[in-house]
Amino acid sequence: MNTFTLGISRKQVLEMIPEQAIHKIHVGELVVALVRIAEDFHAFQADCPHRGTSLFQGSIINQNEIICPLHEYRFDFKTGQVKAGSCGNLEVYPTELTEEGLKIFLSPE
Numbered sequence: 836m837n838t839f840t841l842g843i844s845r846k847q848v849l850e851m852i853p854e855q856a857i858h859k860i861h862v863g864e865l866v867v868a869l870v871r872i873a874e875d876f877h878a879f880q881a882d883c884p885h886r887g888t889s890l891f892q893g894s895i896i897n898q899n900e901i902i903c904p905l906h907e908y909r910f911d912f913k914t915g916q917v918k919a920g921s922c923g924n925l926e927v928y929p930t931e932l933t934e935e936g937l938k939i940f941l942s943p944e
């Protein structure tokens with residue numbers, strides 16, 4: 836599993852990433868979406884599993900769901916589960932906030 840570290844400290848990450856917004860993180864060729872809820876960070880695929888629309892223009896609801904802007908399918912960004920709509924689940928990437936920064940554990944290539 837590939838691990839990417841964002842930032843250089845816990846404090847810096849918390850200052851750099853505001854809550855309730857969808858942040859774009861470039862990890863090499865991969866673009867990952869990142870949402871912060873309090874001190875929990877959730878990383879997931881940036882394009883909708885339905886038709887590939889960018890989720891950066893999506894909406895966050897209920898502290899755990901993102902709504903795709905195109906057909907309004909809903910996904911739980913903590914588990915990846917599709918909550919409304921008929922398509923595959925969202926790919927999610929585990930994260931861990933450490934004193935060295937935010938670790939994002941990416942799937943193997």
Ligand code: FES
Nearest residue numbers: 883885886903906
């Ligand atoms: S492209 Fe996202 S719901 Fe259709």
